[in-house]
Amino acid sequence: MTVSRDPAAREAVLAALEGALRAPSEHNTQPWRWTLLPDRLELAVDPHRRLPFTDERGEGALLACGAALHHLRIGLAVRGWTPLVRLDREGPPQRRVAEVGWEPADTVPDDARRHAAAIERRRTDRRRFGADPVDPAVLDELARVARAFDGAVHVVAGRARRTVVEAMRDAALLQLERPGYAAELQRWTHRYVGGADGLPHGVRLSEPHLYDDLVLRWFPGGGLDQPHGGSDHEDASTLLVLSAHGHDTASVVRAGEAMSAVLLEVTAHDLAATPVTQVLEVDETRERVSEVAGGHPVVVLRVGRPVPEAPPPPRTPRRDLASVLIDRSAAPDEQAAR
Ligand SMILES: Cc1cc2nc3c(=O)[nH]c(=O)nc-3n(C[C@H](O)[C@H](O)[C@H](O)COP(=O)(O)O)c2cc1C
Structure with a gap:
């Protein structure tokens, strides 16, 4: 047609x-x-x-x-x-x-x-999530929608979670030392006023954060405050690792489809998510994640319940x-x- x-x-x-x-x-x-x-x-x-x-x-x-x-x-x-x-x-x-x-x-x-x-x-939410964990039946649904695009969702808990969390912390330090990384971060977080890409001030957190044990990628100079109530230690995020079924271009693009399906399914359940790739962008920490999640991990997803009454974070431009x-x-x- x-x-x-x-x-x-x-x-x-x-x-x-x-x-x-x-x-x-x-x-x-x-x-x-x-x-x-x-x-x-x-x-x-x-x-x-x-x-x-x-x-x-x-x-x-x-x-x-x-x-x-x-x-x-x-x-x-x-x-x-x-x-x-x-x-x-x-x-x-x-x-x-x-x-x-x-x-x-x-x-x-x-x-x-x-x-x-x-x-x-749908929007990426980097703020603290609520104290109630995500329902396991919903996690099954996330795995189901990923499978439709050959993506494998691995829920990391216990020892596996500790391994991934430590790798995330190390990656945050190692990547910052890499020549060019900080300049690139600055470039995409400080666009011209009215720009239609990059991460505007209003979606970047105003303070560095550590949710329970979790270190996320830090974006400098933001203006997004944490929701009222609760503490960072009450954040009950679940960590998921999404893996592609192969290493070739098509497998990774397909895993991107799976990631999109998971993020939209998260939104459909009124949950919130932060995609994180930092830990997979440093060779040494990526290997540690592969060992616990298996396959070819392409993105870590932090999924949780938004803090009750918290307004959604602002929309990023396009x-x-x-x-x-x-x-x-x-x-x-x-x-x-x-
Ligand atoms: C492949 C990929 C990797 C990403 N990595 C991170 C990350 O490490 N940390 C983070 O806070 N957001 C990460 N994001 C979220 C993007 O910053 C976000 O999608 C973008 O700013 C658009 O905002 P929106 O998701 O609210 O529409 C990632 C998104 C994608 C697709």
């Missing part, structure tokens, strides 16, 4: 792309580039939006593209189209990672409906669709007439 000849398809594709802008990305870099062709979309990593000193192996950018792809998928599905996704198996991270076609669908899958409704509400989309969808005769 070509978008140049079918206005309904065009409208659905553009609306789904708008929804995909809300996908999470490391430092809110939004490293995706879409090309609309008459009968399909192509998704590529934007090489100018990678984080070479933070995300040396380029996995964070692939995960973000996977999250955008998952957001697009559900945007198409709720508008009555089945997405036809083909992932590129290998290749340098700055090239195309996926191709998406579409065909009319008879039904809308339940997960797509629930996840689409969560897109606008670039507009025109900044990330190249439209080559005009039919050849229309193109010739231009």
